[in-house]
Amino acid sequence: MKDNDTGMKDCIVIGAGTAGLSAALTLARARRSTLVIDAGQQSNLAALGIGGLLGHDRRPPAEFYSAGRAQLMAYPSVEIHRDLIADAIQEDDASFTVTYSSGRRERVRSMVLAAGMDYCYPQLHGMDERWGHSVFHCPFCHGWELRDRPMGVLANGAVGVHGALNLRAWSDQITLLTNGSRLTNQQREQLAVGGVGLDERPIAAFDGPGTELRTAVFADGEALSIGALLVKTTLYQRSSLARSLGASLTEPDEMLSVEAIKVDAMFRTGVPGLYAAGDAATSVPPSMAAAMASGYLAGAAAAVQSAAGY
Structure with a gap:
C-alpha cells in the first residue's frame, strides 16, 4: 500500500439504495466499521411513491433514502461518501483495495455490491x-395507483401475453401492444380467452399532458386511448465490479433478461468476502421489500465474517 492508503475498514457497501442502506445498518448495529458509497443513482427516484413496502407505502423514494442515511449517521462506525468506485482488486490476504473516482483508495475486509441495475426499455417518444x-x-409497485384505467402492455411473445393477463387484477381494459411483432395463433387465443385486446401495429409515440398518459399513437396515425402502460424492461448490471472481482453472473432470462450476480442464501458470491444484494443479485425480484431483506442478510453475513477474522 502507498502513502495515500487509509487503514483497514471492516466493510464497504457500494450503493445506497434500499439494499445498501439495509446492509449498512446491519453492519453498523454489529459495530463494524463501514463505508457506504452513494452515487445517487437509485433506480426508483423518478417514481411518485414507494409501492408495497410495509411502513413506507406511497412514501416518496427520495424521502425514504434521506431518512435511511440520517439513521445511519447516528452510528459512529459508519461513513457515507458521495462518490463512485473506479476499480477494486482483491489482495492476497482476501481483503479488497478499492479506488474512488477521485483516486483515493481504501482497504476493506469485505464488500457488499448493492449498486442496483440499469433499467432499459424501448426508446419510444413520450416514454x-x-x-x-x-x-x-x-404492477405490484404501481398497479394500485393506476388501477381501473385502460392499460396498455408494451411487449411481445410469451412475455407480453403473461404480462397482459397478469395485469387484469388491476384493470379490466387491457391491450397488448407488440409494436410490429406478430403473435402465434395460440398466443392470440390465450389473450382472447382472457379478455385482453391486441394491437400489433408499430407505435410512433405515447402522448398526454405532463407525466400523464392518454394515448398510444401508431405509425399509421391512429391512436388508442390508454391511461397507463406496463413496459417489458431489461435489467443490466450497473457496475462492472462483480465481473472484475470474479463473481459469476447468470445468463439472461426471458422475463427480465437479468444478468444477476449469483449468490447463496446468505448472499455470498463465492468470492471470499464478496457479497451482493438488491436487484443486482439472483433470487431478488426488483422490489424494495425484497432488496431490504437481502441487504440485511448480506450485512449480517459480512459482519459474521469480520467477527471471525477472515
Whole structure:
C-alpha cells in the first residue's frame, strides 16, 4: 500500500439504495466499521411513491433514502461518501483495495455490491417523461395507483401475453401492444380467452399532458386511448465490479433478461468476502421489500465474517 492508503475498514457497501442502506445498518448495529458509497443513482427516484413496502407505502423514494442515511449517521462506525468506485482488486490476504473516482483508495475486509441495475426499455417518444408515473415496469409497485384505467402492455411473445393477463387484477381494459411483432395463433387465443385486446401495429409515440398518459399513437396515425402502460424492461448490471472481482453472473432470462450476480442464501458470491444484494443479485425480484431483506442478510453475513477474522 502507498502513502495515500487509509487503514483497514471492516466493510464497504457500494450503493445506497434500499439494499445498501439495509446492509449498512446491519453492519453498523454489529459495530463494524463501514463505508457506504452513494452515487445517487437509485433506480426508483423518478417514481411518485414507494409501492408495497410495509411502513413506507406511497412514501416518496427520495424521502425514504434521506431518512435511511440520517439513521445511519447516528452510528459512529459508519461513513457515507458521495462518490463512485473506479476499480477494486482483491489482495492476497482476501481483503479488497478499492479506488474512488477521485483516486483515493481504501482497504476493506469485505464488500457488499448493492449498486442496483440499469433499467432499459424501448426508446419510444413520450416514454422517458412518464417513466415511474403512468409508464411503469412493475404492477405490484404501481398497479394500485393506476388501477381501473385502460392499460396498455408494451411487449411481445410469451412475455407480453403473461404480462397482459397478469395485469387484469388491476384493470379490466387491457391491450397488448407488440409494436410490429406478430403473435402465434395460440398466443392470440390465450389473450382472447382472457379478455385482453391486441394491437400489433408499430407505435410512433405515447402522448398526454405532463407525466400523464392518454394515448398510444401508431405509425399509421391512429391512436388508442390508454391511461397507463406496463413496459417489458431489461435489467443490466450497473457496475462492472462483480465481473472484475470474479463473481459469476447468470445468463439472461426471458422475463427480465437479468444478468444477476449469483449468490447463496446468505448472499455470498463465492468470492471470499464478496457479497451482493438488491436487484443486482439472483433470487431478488426488483422490489424494495425484497432488496431490504437481502441487504440485511448480506450485512449480517459480512459482519459474521469480520467477527471471525477472515
